[in-house]
Amino acid sequence: MSGAMLELILEATLDTLYMVAVSGLISAALGIPLGVLLYVTRPRQILEQPALNGVLGVITNIGRSVPFIILMVAIIPFTRALVGSSIGTNAAVVPLTIAAIPFVARLVEGALNEISPGLVEAAQSMGATPWQIITKVLLPEARGGIFTALTVTIVTLVSYSAMAGAVGGGGLGDLGIRYGYNRFNPTIMLITVVILVVMVQGFQSLGxxxxxKSDHK
Incomplete structure (x- = not known):
């Protein structure tokens, strides 16, 4: 294999890591608060707001139900307006993030569901405010579940980032399609798949x- 091809593989790998890292960080920063909000605004919860919860639930469900490849194409005008282009790694980050936010939110909501209601009731009986309950009870108790949710999200983003290569998103998916599939080079396809598998295993092991480490029980 030529040095130029090795350089392309390295560049594509770094592009994929960049897309996953940026979209993962943004989706975590927005998805975790959204998941908490979905939980605490449910009926009989500390910030019960059925109407708000219903609206957030519908928006989240819509975001989760749109297939990623369709989402990428559908928001091309928005992507172009936001980053100035509809192709490349920066452009791919936009749909990756939009797809991941509702995914993170529902997983975080599920992690919070595992918390014993008695802990919240005990905190309320001691006069804790909703903010104190969220930061001192809910988030610490759900920490393991939240890490699991973020791990699942990152692994999903790796596969989504490869799919983004089909529409010029860059990264390993783009490399595999352009140099592996289109040029009938099974070696490049195999290398791409192996690198993606190693990435997934690495992120899963870290998660x-x-x-x-967060299991305090």
Whole structure:
């Protein structure tokens, strides 16, 4: 394999890591608060707001139900307006983030559902405010579940980022399609798949480690 091809593979790998890292960070920063809001505004919760919860639930469900490849194409005008282009790694970050936010939110909501209601009731009986309950009870108790949710999201983003290569998103998916599939080069296809598998295994192992470290029970 030529040095130029090795350079392309390295560049594509770094592009994929960049897309996953940026979209993962933004989706976590927005998805975790959204998941908390979905939980605390439910009926019989500390900030019960059925109307708001219903609206947030519908928006979240719509975001989760749109297939990623369709989402990428559908928001091309928005992507172009936001980053100035509809192709490349920066452009791919936009749909990746939009797809991941509702995904993170529902997983975080599920992690919060596992918390015993008695903990919240005990905090309320001691006069804790809703903000104190969220920051001192809910988030610490759900920490392991949140790390699991973020791990699942990152792994999903790796596969989505490869799919983004089909429409010029860059990264390993783009490399595999242009130099592997279109040029009938099975070696490049195999290398692309192996790197993606290694990435997934690496992120999963890191996530499992963080979950074990956060397990305080």
């Amino acid at each position: 499992d480690y963080l979950v074990r």
